Amino acid sequence: MAIEKTFVMIKPDGVQRGLIGEIVGRFEKKGLKLVAAKLLAVDSKTAEAHYAEHKERPFFGELVSFITSSPVFAMVWEGENAVSVVRSMMGKTNPVDSAPGTIRGDFGLSIGMNIIHGSDSVENANREIGLWFAENTLTYSKSGDVWIQ
Numbered sequence: 001m002a003i004e005k006t007f008v009m010i011k012p013d014g015v016q017r018g019l020i021g022e023i024v025g026r027f028e029k030k031g032l033k034l035v036a037a038k039l040l041a042v043d044s045k046t047a048e049a050h051y052a053e054h055k056e057r058p059f060f061g062e063l064v065s066f067i068t069s070s071p072v073f074a075m076v077w078e079g080e081n082a083v084s085v086v087r088s089m090m091g092k093t094n095p096v097d098s099a100p101g102t103i104r105g106d107f108g109l110s111i112g113m114n115i116i117h118g119s120d121s122v123e124n125a126n127r128e129i130g131l132w133f134a135e136n137t138l139t140y141s142k143s144g145d146v147w148i149q
C-alpha cells in the first residue's frame with residue numbers, strides 16, 4: 001500500500017463561498033484522513049514560494065494577489081495514493097474542463113478562481129507540507145481505518 005500525504009488548500013474563493021465543509025466532507029467520506037488543518041492569511045513570501053514553478057508565467061502576479069487577498073484553509077490529507085486521489089476529486093485546472101462530480105466541476109467557472117489546490121506529486125506534496133506546516137502533522141488511528149483498505 002502506498003500511504004501518502006498530500007497538501008490541499010481551499011483558496012480564498014472557496015472559503016468566501018462557504019465551501020470548506022463541503023470539500024472537507026468529500027475527502028472524509030472518500031476515506032482519507034485529515035492530519036493537519038488551519039485557516040490562515042497567506043503572506044506574499046509563502047504564496048510566491050508555493051507557486052515558484054509558475055514564476056515566469058504571465059498569471060503569476062495575479063495568482064499571488066489572489067491567494068493573499070483573503071484567508072485560505074490549508075490541510076494535509078493522508079491515505080492510500082492520496083496525491084492522485086485528491087487530484088482526481090479536484091478536477092482539471094480549468095473548471096470548464098472538469099467533469100461534474102469533481103470539486104472544480106461542481107463549483108467552479110473560471111481558471112483564476114478554481115477553488116482548490118492539491119499537490120501534483122509526492123515530491124511536491126512533501127515540499128508543500130514543509131512550507132505550509134512547520135508544525136508536525138498528526139499520527140493517529142481512526143476506528144474506520146480497518147474498513148478502508
Ligand code: UDP
Binds near residue numbers: 092
Ligand atoms: N492558473 C491561472 N491561469 C492559467 C493557469 C493557471 O490563473 O492559465 C492558476 C490556477 O488557479 C491554477 C494555478 O494557477 O490552479 C496553478 O496552476 P497549475 O497548472 O499548477 O494547476 P493546478 O495544479 O492548480 O491544477
